[in-house]
Amino acid sequence: MEEQKRPVQGRRPAPKGQDLKWPTLHTENRKKTTGQQTASGNPERRRASSQAAPGGGSRRPSSGTAQGTGSRRVSSGTASSAGSRRVSSGTASSAGSRRVSSAQTQNAGSRRVSSGTASSAGSRRVSSAQAKNADSRRSAGSASRSVSPESRTSQNRRRNSGVFGQIIPGSALKHLGKDSQSSRNSSGARRRPPAQPVARVLFLLGPLLFLPLAFVYLELIFHIYMGLSLKYLPVYFFFALAAGVFLSLLASFFKQKVNFIITCVITGIFSLLFYIEILCKFILQQYFQLLSTAGTAANNKLTDYAGAILEGILKNLHGLVLMFLPLIFLLVFGRKLLSFRPKPLVFGGFTLVLTLVIHLVALLMVHLPWSGDFTPKTLYATDTNVDDQVEQLGVITMLRLDIKHSIFGASSPTISTDALDQLDQLNDAAATPEPTVTDTPVDTSPNVMELDFSKVENINDDVTWLNEYIQSASSSNKNKYTGMFEGYNVIFITAEGFSGYAISEELTPTLYKLTHEGFVFNNFYSALHYTSTSGGEFQNLTGLYPKAGNPISMTRTGELGTYLPFTLANELNGQNYTSVGYHFNGNMYGRDLSHPNLGYNWKQGDDVDMEKTQSGKNVWPQSDLHMVEATIDEYINQQPFNIYYMTISGHMPYTGGGNAMAVRNQDVVANLPYSQETKDYLAATYELEKGLTYLIQRLEEAGIADKTLLVMAPDHIPYFDIPVLEELAGQTFGKSEDFQYLKESSINFDVYRNSLIIWSASMEEPVNVDKVCCQVDILPTLLNLLGVEYDSRLMAGTDILSDSPGLVVFSSNSWMSDHGFYNRFTKEFTPAAGSTLTGVDQENYVSAMKTLVSCKIQMTPIIIENDYYRKLLG
Structure with a gap:
């Protein structure tokens, strides 16, 4: 009787009538005698x-x-x-x-x-x-039990005919699921996809699954880490998802190893970008657009901020780990959990369609009826307000919009100026002017020029809007201080990282004298606008607010050669002044182009005699005293002169030996009752005190101190060291976690209170000014004091000494006026002491002032990009 055959265990019986063959495993490399030696060559083993x-x-x-x-x-x-x-x-x-x-x-x-x-x-x-x-x-x-390659392919198609099979046709599955040498792991064994259908689909998706999830993770963890609102999660969630799906295309059509490398590179780049934004906010208190960050970093090779960057990295190591966690996960587990095999072209089409669908959902989220002065809809259409873009749209979208707008430009928002018509009436009704008694009549006519606006009527919509705004804007009037310093020499100093809280009669007697014997501005603020130093300089020298985004306003004026007729140098050069500017540092923010465009004979870097160490390297930062000593003889005998100094001694960081001036002046501050961090800041600031003392001494020796107007304003506060300011001011400006990133939504704005110096030895007594004012007001004030013709409507600032109402605009678009303070985040207006605005008048006033603030900020990029002054005045 023939032996009955049983099916082999672990295998399904072959379908009836189907000729299946098991694949044979060849053993040519084995010796055939091995089995014989085992079974018969060894009697003992055979018996066993x-x-x-x-x-x-x-x-x-x-x-x-x-x-x-x-x-x-x-x-x-x-x-x-x-x-x-x-x-x-x-x-x-x-x-x-x-x-x-x-x-x-x-x-x-x-x-x-x-x-x-x-x-x-x-x-x-x-x-x-x-x-x-x-x-x-x-x-x-044996033949009946074996399965041919063609039959196996057919079975694979049937097994994958579920969700994934609907996406990719069977003709392409061999590219996704084939057992090839490339599908082996490091030990040589084949890596087979999971048996479960869903797990198998996720495995085969590879980069299409990983990159979207990684981008969503980065946005979410970034917002949590930086303390940003999760209110706008639906917006940046779908934008991140769409970006990840789209970029997965780059890692879908090459060999498995190449696809994996591309995925790692994409993940690494975006992890780095997110971490750079953390450092920018920690060090500079602002997020930066991609092109602005790259240009600024490349411009000075990061040398000015090397110490601050190192400190930022050390204090944000946990942020570093969190941002690079997706890359770490990918390198450790990616090839075990995901397939990076090449996909067919039809897969690319599916991915593009999926990207479009998700992006449309994101746009739907943007256009929801969000509340607030800034909404995702308004931010998505502009290239400004970077901090708000990051919070509401996400880092990825902010960077994408920066690239888009840098190539194709951005549309300017349409701002109605109708509300401005009632602003003058509201200001007049609430004003309580002090009576002035003068022996001689005072010319109070408007500081305006005869302008023909028809020259710039039909250039474009932006210029048309600017014409309408300027013609409806209020002008400032001449006053008893008009021409007070006409014909005087001028020395203008922008003080790096300076705060008035550092001034004391004992430690800084010269600074104390200059702030108490000239014009005394009791409510001067230096708000931190975009790009800090460059933004502060731009306000001081042009009377305009810098654009809150790329391109950097000051740099852009140099690149385009924008005509700026009202700068001190351009105005005074027409009166035979010698205008020279000095900065004892290398080229930064493109000053080699922008400052000559301002009208100065500009000297920096190799053009000046910088102080050296014993090893021949430049001292960092340079001494402000040395800067004055090395340059004053170049101009003191060439009157009238107009000199500009951009100081550097007060540059952060101040601790840990990062500032040579802080080290040099330690003996001066050693016995002060402050923390070491505060002592280091005061020691760095003391170098400016020494420079000013020497400058006034030389002016007095030359007999021209009473014919020289000395002006000094900060570029910004020392924003990297707010606890230092708290200790010097004897008050707190908010919670530590708030001012660590200078969150204007919750800080005390007195942190921006500062000192403005306008002084001459010819002043017999101080002049106290209580009006709120800021850096954009400096230029029109100086032009009026020097008796220079200008049109006050063409600048954002106003003459502080005129009867025009005061206004300070902060980087968040919160603002302060003589009538009160408006918090953009809470949308609350806090009336100032003595303000008579109430009820409907107060509501109308706040509405009109919000419009005015938007107009003053919006005018800057239109003036620069369209060379507006040249076309209007030429």
């Missing part, structure tokens, strides 16, 4: 094998031999089993079944087959011909 086989409970694998009970063993293309067949290229043995060998086959209780002889214990012998027939039957049986 014979004793073990009948037990049916154990198996002993050997090279070339397969043994087992009730199971199947495959070796070199043959399988053997107790109760079934055991096959080996050399020998196969089994108790109760057949043992087949190329030379001999034995079976206890059944058949023994050999090419020449067949023997069986108590049964039959099989001839060579019969053995061949048996071999033929075995081959047929």
Whole structure:
């Protein structure tokens, strides 16, 4: 009776009528004699094998031999089993079944087959011909159990015909699921996709799954880490998702290794960008657009901020880990959990469609009826207000919009000027002017020029709007101080990182004298606008607010050669003044172009005699005293002169030996009752005190101190060291976590209170000014004091000494006027002491002032980009 065949364990029986073949595993590299040596070459091992086989409970694998009970063993293309067949290229043995060998086959209780002889214990012998027939039957049986490559492909298509099969046609699955040498892991074993359909789909998606999730993670963790509002999560969630899906295309069509590398590079770049924004906010208190950051960093090679950057990194190491966590995960687990095999072209089409759908959902989120002075809708259309863009749209979208607007430009928002018509009436009604008694009549006519606006009527919509605003804007009037310093020499100093809280009669007697014996501005503020130093300089020298985004306003004027007729140098050069500017540092913010455009003979870097260390390197930062000593003889005998100094001694960081001036002046501050951080800041500021003392001494020696107007204003406060200001001011400006990033939504704006110096030895007594004022007001005030003709409507600032109402605009668009303070975040207006505005009048006033603030900020980029002054005045 022929032996009954049982199906091999672990395999499904072949469908009836289908010829399936198991793939053969070739063993050409093995010696055929190995099995024979194991079974017959060693008598003791042979006996042990014979004793073990009948037990049916154990198996002993050997090279070339397969043994087992009730199971199947495959070796070199043959399988053997107790109760079934055991096959080996050399020998196969089994108790109760057949043992087949190329030379001999034995079976206890059944058949023994050999090419020449067949023997069986108590049964039959099989001839060579019969053995061949048996071999033929075995081959047929083997063939019926084997699966051809074509059949396997067909099965793979059926297994993947679910969700993924609907996305990618069967003709492309061989590219996604094929077993190739490239699909092996480092140990040589094949990495097979998960058996579950959903897990298999996620595995095969690879970068399309990872990059969107990584981008969403970065945006969410960034917002949490920086303390930003999660209110706008739906907006930046879908924008991040769309960006990740789109960029996954870059890692979809190359070889597996290349796709993996591209995914790592993309992840690393975006992790770095997010971390750079953390450092920018920590060091400079502002987020930066990509092109602005790259240009500024490349311009000065980061040398000015090297110490601050190192400190920022050390204090944000946990942020570094959080931002680079997706890259770490990808490098450690990516190739184990995801497939990076090349995808077919149809996959690209699907990805583009998916990107479009998600992006449309994001745009839908943008256009929801959000509340506030700034909304995602308004921010998405502009290239300004970077901090708000980051919070509401996300870092990725802010950077994308920066690139887009840098190439194609951005549309300017349409601002209605109708509300300005009632502003003059409201101001007049609330004003309580002090009576002035003068012996001679005072000319109070407006400081305006005869302008022909028809010259710039039909240039573009932006210029048309600017014309309308300027013609509706209020002008400032001449006053009793008009022409007070006409013909005087002028020295203008922009003091790096200066705060009036550092002034004391004991430590800084010269600074104390200048702030108390000239014009005394009791409510002067130096708000921190975009790009800090450059933004502060731009306000001081142009009377305009800097654009809150890329391109940097001061740098842009130099690049375009924008005509700026009202700067001190350009105005005074027409009166035969010698105008020279000095900065004892390398080129930064493109001053080599912008400052000559302002009208100065500009000297910096190699053009000046900078102080050196013993090793020949430049001292960092340079001494303000040395700057004055090295330059004053160049101009003091060339009157009238107009000199501009951009100081550097007060540059951060001040601690840890990062500021040479702080180290140099430690003996001066050693006994002060302050923390070491505060002492270091005061020591750095003391170098400015020394420079001013020497300057006034030389002016007095030359007999021209009473014919020289000295002006000094900060570029910005020392925003990196707010605790220092708190200690000097004797008050707190908010919670530590708030002013760590100078969050204007919750800080005390007195942190921006500062000192403005306008002084001459010719002044017999001080003039106290209580009007609120800021840096954009300096230029129109000086032009009026010097008796220079200008049009007060063409600048954002106003003459502080005129009867025009005061206004300070902060970087968040919160503002302060003589009537009160408006917080943009809470949308609350706090009336100033003595203000008579109430009820409807107060509401109308706030509405009109918000419009005025928007107009003053919006006018700057239009003037620069359209060269408006040249076209209007030329």
